[in-house]
Every structure is written in structure tokens, then in C-alpha cells.
Amino acid sequence: MRPYKELTKEELLSLKEKLELEYKGYQDKGLKLDMSRGKPSAEQLDLSMEMMDVLHSGMDLKGEQGVDCRNYGILDGIKEAKELLAAIIEVPIDNIIIYGNSSLNVMFDTVSRAMTHGVMGGTPWCRLDHVKFLCPSPGYDRHFAITEYFGIEMITVPMLPEGPDMDMVERLVSADPDIKGIWCVPKYSNPQGLTYSDETVRRFARLKPAAKDFRIFWDNAYSVHHLYDDKQDQLIEILAECEKAGNPDMVYKFSSTSKISFPGSGVAAIATSPNNMEEIKKALTIQTIGHDKLNQLRHVKFYKDIDGIREHMKKHAAIMRPKFEAVLEILEKELGELEIGSWIKPRGGYFISFDSMDGCAKAIVQKAKEAGVVMTGAGATYPYGKDPHDSNIRIAPSFPTLEELKTAAQLFTLCVKLASVEKLLEEK
Amino acid sequence: MRPYKELTKEELLSLKEKLELEYKGYQDKGLKLDMSRGKPSAEQLDLSMEMMDVLHSGMDLKGEQGVDCRNYGILDGIKEAKELLAAIIEVPIDNIIIYGNSSLNVMFDTVSRAMTHGVMGGTPWCRLDHVKFLCPSPGYDRHFAITEYFGIEMITVPMLPEGPDMDMVERLVSADPDIKGIWCVPKYSNPQGLTYSDETVRRFARLKPAAKDFRIFWDNAYSVHHLYDDKQDQLIEILAECEKAGNPDMVYKFSSTSKISFPGSGVAAIATSPNNMEEIKKALTIQTIGHDKLNQLRHVKFYKDIDGIREHMKKHAAIMRPKFEAVLEILEKELGELEIGSWIKPRGGYFISFDSMDGCAKAIVQKAKEAGVVMTGAGATYPYGKDPHDSNIRIAPSFPTLEELKTAAQLFTLCVKLASVEKLLEEK
Numbered sequence: 001m002r003p004y005k006e007l008t009k010e011e012l013l014s015l016k017e018k019l020e021l022e023y024k025g026y027q028d029k030g031l032k033l034d035m036s037r038g039k040p041s042a043e044q045l046d047l048s049m050e051m052m053d054v055l056h057s058g059m060d061l062k063g064e065q066g067v068d069c070r071n072y073g074i075l076d077g078i079k080e081a082k083e084l085l086a087a088i089i090e091v092p093i094d095n096i097i098i099y100g101n102s103s104l105n106v107m108f109d110t111v112s113r114a115m116t117h118g119v120m121g122g123t124p125w126c127r128l129d130h131v132k133f134l135c136p137s138p139g140y141d142r143h144f145a146i147t148e149y150f151g152i153e154m155i156t157v158p159m160l161p162e163g164p165d166m167d168m169v170e171r172l173v174s175a176d177p178d179i180k181g182i183w184c185v186p187k188y189s190n191p192q193g194l195t196y197s198d199e200t201v202r203r204f205a206r207l208k209p210a211a212k213d214f215r216i217f218w219d220n221a222y223s224v225h226h227l228y229d230d231k232q233d234q235l236i237e238i239l240a241e242c243e244k245a246g247n248p249d250m251v252y253k254f255s256s257t258s259k260i261s262f263p264g265s266g267v268a269a270i271a272t273s274p275n276n277m278e279e280i281k282k283a284l285t286i287q288t289i290g291h292d293k294l295n296q297l298r299h300v301k302f303y304k305d306i307d308g309i310r311e312h313m314k315k316h317a318a319i320m321r322p323k324f325e326a327v328l329e330i331l332e333k334e335l336g337e338l339e340i341g342s343w344i345k346p347r348g349g350y351f352i353s354f355d356s357m358d359g360c361a362k363a364i365v366q367k368a369k370e371a372g373v374v375m376t377g378a379g380a381t382y383p384y385g386k387d388p389h390d391s392n393i394r395i396a397p398s399f400p401t402l403e404e405l406k407t408a409a410q411l412f413t414l415c416v417k418l419a420s421v422e423k424l425l426e427e428k
Numbered sequence: 429m430r431p432y433k434e435l436t437k438e439e440l441l442s443l444k445e446k447l448e449l450e451y452k453g454y455q456d457k458g459l460k461l462d463m464s465r466g467k468p469s470a471e472q473l474d475l476s477m478e479m480m481d482v483l484h485s486g487m488d489l490k491g492e493q494g495v496d497c498r499n500y501g502i503l504d505g506i507k508e509a510k511e512l513l514a515a516i517i518e519v520p521i522d523n524i525i526i527y528g529n530s531s532l533n534v535m536f537d538t539v540s541r542a543m544t545h546g547v548m549g550g551t552p553w554c555r556l557d558h559v560k561f562l563c564p565s566p567g568y569d570r571h572f573a574i575t576e577y578f579g580i581e582m583i584t585v586p587m588l589p590e591g592p593d594m595d596m597v598e599r600l601v602s603a604d605p606d607i608k609g610i611w612c613v614p615k616y617s618n619p620q621g622l623t624y625s626d627e628t629v630r631r632f633a634r635l636k637p638a639a640k641d642f643r644i645f646w647d648n649a650y651s652v653h654h655l656y657d658d659k660q661d662q663l664i665e666i667l668a669e670c671e672k673a674g675n676p677d678m679v680y681k682f683s684s685t686s687k688i689s690f691p692g693s694g695v696a697a698i699a700t701s702p703n704n705m706e707e708i709k710k711a712l713t714i715q716t717i718g719h720d721k722l723n724q725l726r727h728v729k730f731y732k733d734i735d736g737i738r739e740h741m742k743k744h745a746a747i748m749r750p751k752f753e754a755v756l757e758i759l760e761k762e763l764g765e766l767e768i769g770s771w772i773k774p775r776g777g778y779f780i781s782f783d784s785m786d787g788c789a790k791a792i793v794q795k796a797k798e799a800g801v802v803m804t805g806a807g808a809t810y811p812y813g814k815d816p817h818d819s820n821i822r823i824a825p826s827f828p829t830l831e832e833l834k835t836a837a838q839l840f841t842l843c844v845k846l847a848s849v850e851k852l853l854e855e856k
Contacts, residue, residue, distance in 0.1 A: 049485040051485075101719065289530050290530070291692065
């Protein structure tokens with residue numbers, strides 16, 4: 001098949017007719033599939049079912065340090081949970097605070113606290129006329145939703161193959177004291193599956209922000225979420241890099257077991273400098289009586305240590321890999337030579353990022369929806385839900401079964417073709 | 429024994445000598461007891477141990493509505509958890525949102541949201557020059573800590589036997605638009621164990637606040653925490669009262685199972701009007717991916733329904749009652765005729781509130797501490813930790829064993845005597 005751009009109007013019209021017939025066939029199937037969110041499949045959740053058994057009524061539910069995990073006490077997490085999460089986050093256990101079930105909630109709280117109380121003696125952000133965040137995009141919609149909720153102005157920074165455009169980040173951060181933060185998913189990024197290069201991380205660590213209270217929001221959500229045993233991305237540990245660069249307090253690292261154990265019933269954590277931790281704990285003392293220590297204990301008893309986590313993640317990968325490969329294969333087979341879209345082959349994470357021809361993403365997602373396949377809303381990967389090129393679509397292959405996924409991916413490529421043909425015809 | 433006030437200086441001096449000797453005896457024992465916080469005892473926690481077994485690996489972890497409780501989804505709680513908590517909170521299930529593990533955290537978030545986003549279209553409190561809360565006192569130190577943390581001015585309202593001084597509450601609330609809230613523990617109040625009278629609740633519901641965004645923070649922490657089967661306090665349901673009075677949006681009710689199941693691993697909830705719920709959910713969507721549905725399911729499978737809760741609370745009462753009675757008996761026996769202190773006999777809750785002679789509370793708590801018994805800090809039951817009379821002390825009998833508690837209570841009365849004698853001697 002020739003690239004669509006080379007087709008004549010007549011060829012496009014006849015192609016359109018053929019594609020519409022095919023599309024009608026899908027509509028008649030009454031599909032009801034969901035590729036919208038990074039939700040683990042039931043099969044993946046089954047992997048952790050024995051976690052339901054590790055605590056039982058005949059047991060002493062004391063932690064290593066003798067603390068009764070059933071009762072009040074211990075604000076920042078039991079020691080063994082700190083050890084486990086610190087190993088996942090690759091920081092010393094003294095740099096970690098264990099939270100509740102959602103790292104998103106930790107990020108929300110972190111921004112909220114900066115709004116009401118400022119960061120380390122700085123003016124509370126709610127008292128400032130302008131607060132801005134840099135948003136490498138395409139990025140994670142829920143990050144952007146938090147900053148939008150707090151009225152923080154979002155500035156889009158393009159994602160390059162090595163990570164965010166660091167020339168732009170450096171220039172903006174060092175010039176504008178209103179810029180207080182940047183959202184990052186540094187490994188197997190959402191949605192592109194890219195991992196920041198060593199040089200990118202080092203440039204982050206060496207930033208010279210105009211704002212003293214500038215913080216990097218480093219959401220390392222997919223640190224152990226590899227798809228392959230042999231091809232794994234490596235990410236430099238930012239907390240140590242920041243310390244080396246004389247910026248020890250510049251980063252908050254977030255992580256959780258949501259996509260290791262159970263989404264909603266996992267354990268989240270923040271890792272940061274002693275100064276930041278002191279500030280966080282001051283607020284935490286007021287905010288809560290402590291997080292769920294029994295669930296912390298449950299996770300430790302089940303995974304034991306980082307090796308346990310790694311073994312477990314291989315099982316996730318064995319379920320995820322064929323799904324990613326199936327989608328990529330269908331994209332390649334159906335769209336490979338048409339020059340109407342491009343995509344990145346990730347080695348981990350939860351998403352495949354697809355870029356259509358400019359101005360087609362909304363139409364593609366709409367068409368998929370009308371044939372029963374829900375995708376993440378077009379635009380969602382950009383601040384304010386506005387993709388300037390209307391081209392980026394996030395594909396989440398995890399939740400459907402492999403068979404469902406193949407059908408959904410096939411339909412998706414059909415929608416891409418159809419929307420592209422329509423776009424090209426408009427332009428003729 | 430005659431009231432201390434009637435003793436001559438010589439009698440007081442000789443009494444002091446005798447008490448000091450007795451006190452020295454306690455110091456030599458090297459006690460290490462804690463009557464400071466409302467912590468359930470290990471024996472109470474054992475009551476819920478079978479909750480560890482109700483979910484297991486061989487099980488389908490779907491909720492009633494078919495939702496997989498292991499996965500993302502359901503922001504406001506699974507239906508069966510709503511039913512259980514709604515029954516505890518005595519509201520329809522449509523008025524409830526299930527949260528995470530800590531109702532204190534829900535209260536914190538509620539104040540924090542009002543700070544950054546205002547209440548129902550009102551100016552965000554962080555943009556106002558003055559925000560004030562009424563604080564019926566003695567009250568709960570952690571409530572006061574939240575309002576202090578957010579820089580909210582706290583105004584002490586005296587607690588009367590029927591609840592807060594409603595003349596004062598009505599007068600202040602209707603006159604001052606800066607008054608945005610009031611902290612209430614309406615049943616078996618912390619620390620006095622008092623329950624608001626029907627008239628008090630109705631006067632709350634009929635308040636005419638000058639501030640449209642005034643809210644009652646109704647922390648019904650001890651709604652089912654009776655000490656007796658036959659003598660139980662009844663509290664009118666405020667949400668319905670507010671609706672009847674034409675103030676449907678005026679109250680947030682908070683509750684949790686922290687002192688039913690496991691502190692730190694319980695389930696918290698807020699109950700309020702549909703308007704308030706809509707506003708809360710708008711924030712919740714941004715703040716979190718949802719709360720721990722497996723823990724919600726665990727609670728429902730274990731307690732089943734409100735009858736299960738009631739039966740369970742009888743077991744708690746059987747452990748708590750002897751402890752309360754032991755303390756009250758020792759207070760009565762040791763201090764009954766001395767006119768150096770008064771206390772309230774509660775029918776539920778977690779505390780006994782003790783009032784010493786003016787100016788003695790700090791000294792009493794200090795003396796207890798120096799003999800190895802930790803009490804809640806004197807002053808903690810008042811805003812800013814400042815008890816104007818330095819007289820209120822919160823006794824928390826739950827955590828120590830009965831034997832330990834008797835020793836601690838005995839020592840406590842000794843400290844009361846000693847501090848009172850010293851005070852009276854100062855005045856001679």
C-alpha cells in the first residue's frame with residue numbers, strides 16, 4: 001500500500017467507501033471494550049491474591065520494631081515497609097515517608113500544602129498572583145488536573161526522545177520565579193514509555209531555579225514495570241544527583257505499589273531530602289493519625305524484599321508483553337507504510353503513545369467510541385486537555401484480554417485510516 | 429477526710445510530707461504507663477482479628493455491584509460499605525462518601541479545601557483576612573491543631589452539661605461573618621463524655637450564620653461507643669434536623685471505624701447534603717484514584733450490618749466498662765470529699781474529664797509524668813493548648829490493662845492531692 005498522501009482524490013474516495021463498509025461491520029458487532037486507562041487486568045490482579053492470606057487471625061501483627069500494626073502510632077510507616085519501598089524507589093530508608101493507598105493523593109497533598117503553607121518558608125502559593133508549572137507533554141492527565149484544580153498556570157514543554165526539552169526547561173526555570181514546579185514521569189513515561197537519559201536527569205539536578213521554592217515532582221510510577229527481562233531502561237537516581245549538584249531539596253519523588261499489588265489497595269510513598277521530610281512530617285502530624293500499617297505489613301509479608309518485587313514484576317510482564325506486542329504488530333501491519341501515524345515501542349510502563357496526522361486525534365477517538373471502543377480522550381495528554389496538533393492518542397493495552405485487545409487495536413487502526421482519509425479529502 | 433480548703437497551714441504541711449513520701453514510693457516503682465491517648469487496648473483489637481480472615485485468596489473479590497474491589501474505580505465507596513457506614517452515621521446511603529483510614533484526615537481535607545477553593549462558591553478562606561472557628565472547650569486537641577495549622581482564629585465556647593453554650597454560639601455565629609465553622613464532638617464528647625441535648629442539636633440546626641459558608645464540623649466519633657447496655661445516650665440526627673430547619677447544607681458529619689475495628693486500618697466517611705457532596709466529589713476526583721475498596725469489603729464481610737456492629741461494640745464495652753469504673757471508683761474514694769477536683773461520669777466514649785482546682789492541672793500532669801505515668805498534656809483540651817483555668821485534664825483509661833490502670837489512677841489522685849496542697853500552701 002502506498003502512503004495515503006500520494007493517493008489521488010478518486011483513490012481516496014474509493015478507499016473511504018471501502019473503509020466505511022469495514023467500519024460498519026465493526027459497529028454491527030456491538031463491541032464494548034476499554035483501552036482508556038492504565039488499569040491492570042484481572043489476570044494481573046490474580047498474581048497478588050495470596051496477599052489476602054499473609055495476615056490471619058492466628059498471627060501476631062507486630063512489626064519488626066515491636067509496634068502493634070493494628071493500633072495508632074507510627075506516622076511515617078513501619079520500618080520494614082520503608083525498606084521495601086525505599087528499595088523500589090532506590091533511596092536510603094531515611095529518605096522515605098510511607099503514605100496511604102494513592103501516590104496521586106500524595107502529589108495532590110504536596111501541591112495543596114504548598115498552596116496553603118508554602119515550601120520551606122516561602123510565601124504560600126495561594127498568596128501569589130502567579131504560580132506556574134512546567135508540563136512536559138504528552139504527559140499524564142491526572143498531573144495536569146491537579147495543577148489546573150489549584151489554578152496553577154501550566155506551560156507545555158515538548159517531550160523529546162531523551163526526555164523533556166531541557167534547553168527550554170533550563171531557560172524557563174532560571175528566568176521565571178513564578179515557575180514553582182515541573183511534572184515528570186521519568187521512566188517508561190506516561191504516555192510515551194520513554195525514559196529520561198542520564199544527561200537529562202543530570203541537567204534536572206543542576207537546574208538553577210529563579211524560585212527558591214521550585215520543586216521537581218518526580219513521579220516514578222513505573223520504576224520496576226519492565227516488559228522485558230533483557231531490554232530494560234535504566235534511570236539515574238535523581239535524589240542523589242540533586243545532592244551532588246548542590247540542590248538536595250529540589251525534588252519530591254513519588255511512587256506506589258498500585259500497579260504492583262492492587263490499585264486502590266497499594267502502598268504509596270514519597271522520597272525526598274531530610275529538610276523536605278521535616279516539613280512534610282510537620283503537616284502530616286496534623287493531617288492524619290497515620291496510614292494503614294496492616295496494609296504495609298501485608299505488602300512486606302507478601303513481597304518480602306526487592307527480589308520478591310522483581311520476580312513478581314516478571315509475572316506482570318509475562319501478561320503485559322504479549323498485549324503490547326499484539327498492538328504494536330497490528331499498528332505496524334495496518335499502518336506501517338501509510339505515513340498517517342507514528343508510535344513509540346516502549347520497553348515498560350502501561351501505554352503506547354500514538355501520533356496521528358495533525359488534526360485527526362479527536363476524530364479517531366470519536367470513531368472508536370462510536371464503534372464501542374473507549375480510548376483516553378484526545379487532548380488528555382496535554383495541559384488543559386488541549387493538544388495543539390490534535391494528534392496524540394494514548395493507548396492503554398493492559399485491561400482487555402488479548403483477544404479483545406486485538407479486535408480493539410484492529411478497529412483503532414481502521415479509525416486512524418478513515419479519519420486520515422477524511423482529513424486528506426478535506427484538504428483536496 | 430475534710431475538704432483541703434478547711435485545713436490549716438500546719439495540717440497542709442504535714443499532709444504534704446505524708447503525700448510526698450507516698451509519691452516517692454511510686455517513683456521508686458519505675459512505672460511506665462500511658463493514659464494519654466484514646467488508644468484501644470490490645471484486648472480490644474483482638475476482638476476484630478477474624479477480620480484478617482474474611483478475605484482470602486480463593487475468593488471472588490467483587491463487590492455487590494459487580495465491581496472488582498482489587499482494581500481502580502469507585503470514588504465514593506462500594507455500595508455495601510456505604511450501607512454499613514450510613515447505618516452507623518444514621519443517614520441515608522445517598523448522603524455518604526466513603527474515605528480512607530482516618531476521619532481526622534477527612535476533616536483536615538475539608539478545611540484545606542475550604543482554604544484553597546472556598547465553600548460552595550464562597551471566597552477561598554486563604555484569601556480572607558480573618559477566618560474564625562468556634563471551639564467548644566474542653567474539646568479535642570487534634571481538631572484545634574487543624575484550625576491552628578491553617579491560621580484560623582479559634583474562639584473558645586464553654587461546654588455546658590447540655591453541650592456548647594448555645595446562647596454564645598448563636599450570638600457569635602449570627603453576628604460575625606468571619607466565623608466559618610465550629611468543631612463538635614456531639615456524642616460522648618472528647619473529653620467530657622457529654623452528649624448534646626435534643627434542644628442543643630435543634631438550636632444548631634436552626635442557626636442563622638452571618639457567613640453563608642459557615643459549616644458545623646460534626647465529628648460523631650463515638651456514635652456507637654456505649655459503655656452500658658441499659659444506660660445509653662441518644663443524639664438527634666443533625667443532618668435531618670438541618671434540612672427541616674431550612675439549613676440543609678450547614679453540616680459535615682464525620683465518622684470512622686477506627687475505634688470499632690483497627691485504628692489506622694479502619695474506614696472513614698463523611699455524611700452531608702447532596703450539594704456539599706457534589707462539591708466534595710469534584711475535588712476528590714482530582715485528589716485520589718479512590719480509597720481502599722478491599723478494606724471496605726473486609727469491614728462489610730466481618731461486621732455484616734449495624735446489628736453486627738452493635739454486637740461488636742458490646743464486646744468493646746465489656747472491656748472498657750471495668751476500666752472506666754475502676755478509675756471513677758478510685759477518683760471517688762480518694763478525692764470524693766476533698767473538694768479539690770470534679771469529674772464527669774460518662775456513659776460512653778473514650779475519656780474521663782477531670783477538673784482540678786484552678787492552676788493545678790499542669791503541675792498534676794507533670795508530677796504524674798515524673799512518676800512514670802503519661803497523661804494528655806494539660807491545656808491540650810483548649811485552643812492553642814491554653815486552658816484559661818489550668819484545670820482540665822483528660823484521662824484516657826482504654827490502653828493500659830486494668831491492673832496498670834488502677835495503679836495509674838491511684839498515682840493520679842495522689843498527684844492531684846499533692847499539687848492541690850502545694851497550691852493551697854502558696855495561697856496561705
